[in-house]
Amino acid sequence: MSELSVNHLLGIKYITEADIQLIFETADHFKEVINRPIKKVPSLRDITIANLFFENSTRTKLSFELAEKRLSADVINFASSSSSVTKGETLIDTVNNILSMKVDMVVMRHPNPGAGVFLSKHVNASIINAGDGAHEHPTQALLDTYSIREKLGDVAGKNVVIVGDILHSRVALSNIFALQKLGATVKVCGPKTLIPKYIEKLNVGIETNLRKALEWCDVANMLRVQNERMDISYFPTTREYTQQFGLNKKILDSLNKEIVVMHPGPINRGVEITSDVADSKQSIILEQVQNGVAIRMAVIYLLASKIKHHED
Amino acid sequence: MLLNATEINIALNRLACQLIEKHDDFSKTVLIGIQPRGVFLAERLKTLLETEYKIKNIKLGYLDITFYRDDFRRGEKPLEANKTKINFIVEDKNVVFIDDVLFTGRSIRSALTAVQSFGRPLEIELLTLIDRRFSRHLPIQPDYRGRQVDAINGEKVKVCWKENDGEDAVYLVKN
Numbered sequence: 001m002s003e004l005s006v007n008h009l010l011g012i013k014y015i016t017e018a019d020i021q022l023i024f025e026t027a028d029h030f031k032e033v034i035n036r037p038i039k040k041v042p043s044l045r046d047i048t049i050a051n052l053f054f055e056n057s058t059r060t061k062l063s064f065e066l067a068e069k070r071l072s073a074d075v076i077n078f079a080s081s082s083s084s085v086t087k088g089e090t091l092i093d094t095v096n097n098i099l100s101m102k103v104d105m106v107v108m109r110h111p112n113p114g115a116g117v118f119l120s121k122h123v124n125a126s127i128i129n130a131g132d133g134a135h136e137h138p139t140q141a142l143l144d145t146y147s148i149r150e151k152l153g154d155v156a157g158k159n160v161v162i163v164g165d166i167l168h169s170r171v172a173l174s175n176i177f178a179l180q181k182l183g184a185t186v187k188v189c190g191p192k193t194l195i196p197k198y199i200e201k202l203n204v205g206i207e208t209n210l211r212k213a214l215e216w217c218d219v220a221n222m223l224r225v226q227n228e229r230m231d232i233s234y235f236p237t238t239r240e241y242t243q244q245f246g247l248n249k250k251i252l253d254s255l256n257k258e259i260v261v262m263h264p265g266p267i268n269r270g271v272e273i274t275s276d277v278a279d280s281k282q283s284i285i286l287e288q289v290q291n292g293v294a295i296r297m298a299v300i301y302l303l304a305s306k307i308k309h310h311e312d
Numbered sequence: 313m314l315l316n317a318t319e320i321n322i323a324l325n326r327l328a329c330q331l332i333e334k335h336d337d338f339s340k341t342v343l344i345g346i347q348p349r350g351v352f353l354a355e356r357l358k359t360l361l362e363t364e365y366k367i368k369n370i371k372l373g374y375l376d377i378t379f380y381r382d383d384f385r386r387g388e389k390p391l392e393a394n395k396t397k398i399n400f401i402v403e404d405k406n407v408v409f410i411d412d413v414l415f416t417g418r419s420i421r422s423a424l425t426a427v428q429s430f431g432r433p434l435e436i437e438l439l440t441l442i443d444r445r446f447s448r449h450l451p452i453q454p455d456y457r458g459r460q461v462d463a464i465n466g467e468k469v470k471v472c473w474k475e476n477d478g479e480d481a482v483y484l485v486k487n
Contacts (some may be wrong), residue, residue, distance in 0.1 A: 026393065029379075029395070037429065037430065038429040040429070043379040043384055048384075071379075201315075307385060
């Protein structure tokens with residue numbers, strides 16, 4: 001069997017299409033496992049994983065922790081708010097201290113873009129990026145594309161529009177890379193202020209009219225308006241954003257086809273998406289969450305199989 | 313060659329009869345083929361029991377043991393997973409594991425752990441076409457065996473099936 005071409009999952013940019021397909025095939029097996037009466041396999045019982053969250057997270061952290069436990073790995077958790085980071089310790093020192101306690105793998109979320117890449121060059125452990133600032137969030141993109149594959153059979157040839165705050169979104173960037181590697185066409189849609197200047201260099205189309213974007217696409221991925229990252233005002237009011245870029249039942253029903261609606265969560269109900277759309281049949285939001293565990297199990301399993309066993 | 317197509321066919325018929333002796337109409341019994349190579353034998357036995365011996369409603373599942381193996385990260389090659397397909401609960405059933413070759417016994421040990429995810433069986437038995445003597449690492453023996461073989465460690469027993477390899481035959485391969 002083939003194995004991953006990388007020893008860390010730092011971003012979708014650094015992996016190949018074959019890697020993504022291998023992760024998907026492995027996730028298929030784990031999806032079967034997590035739907036059994038006993039949802040656990042003993043594969044990773046000699047692996048210890050540290051979850052280092054230097055930034056808040058509920059869903060991703062729970063999903064990773066569940067994936068690790070379903071694989072029988074030992075798990076330690078760390079949140080920066082309650083740690084020595086507040087006392088001035090550097091990232092490398094923090095991580096090396098944790099690794100000296102014999103940890104094999106690190107899952108890290110960090111507010112600084114490139115934190116994972118930096119760490120992978122300086123410490124001796126397998127690193128999984130669980131989101132680094134506005135850079136990448138690879139496992140989210142993998143579970144999103146996996147969910148599209150599950151719903152529509154294939155990702156290749158599909159038109160996908162990512163709607164909302166592209167500028168601050170690591171989900172958007174990772175999704176663009178993953179979708180393009182798998183052969184989908186990607187457009188972004190949102191207020192001009194929230195679309196990065198250089199996005200066209202990535203071969204991504206820009207659409208500022210939501211209706212046109214929806215008429216074009218097979219899948220709409222609605223991103224959250226990230227108020228906490230907006231240091232200045234990017235649009236006049238939330239109400240105006242909702243009127244122009246919010247997805248509601250009326251606009252969805254007026255299309256001459258059924259599109260798939262996705263959202264990476266957490267949802268601002270009534271802002272980027274209305275409740276009736278989020279809870280409708282066209283939405284695969286909860287499938288995304290379930291697939292998240294299977295995808296993360298696959299990534300952890302495949303990376304762990306590259307850690308050499310030492311008999312000491 | 314250890315067994316040709318005729319000899320395999322005779323062994324399969326005998327194994328089928330032995331299963332019937334013990335399990336009667338199979339109402340409390342489930343067959344489980346161990347992935348990847350045990351499923352061919354399991355499918356053959358199921359077909360034989362249904363067509364030749366008119367036994368209906370035989371439950372057959374496939375069990376993949378990849379994630380339960382004890383040599384994860386110890387081998388040269390990464391382990392490849394196969395599909396597990398068990399659409400029934402094994403609780404209080406008589407389970408028969410079916411695999412082509414019994415060698416060290418480690419696969420069966422993994423299968424014993426893996427099957428627990430599907431309930432608590434009443435009893436577990438093991439059927440294997442080829443039993444390699446004197447090679448066990450664990451105290452595991454088959455309840456039904458097609459042929460017992462003495463093979464030294466450098467040798468490999470390869471079971472071929474018509475549907476997968478083009479012919480029915482068992483070979484002793486020297487490495």
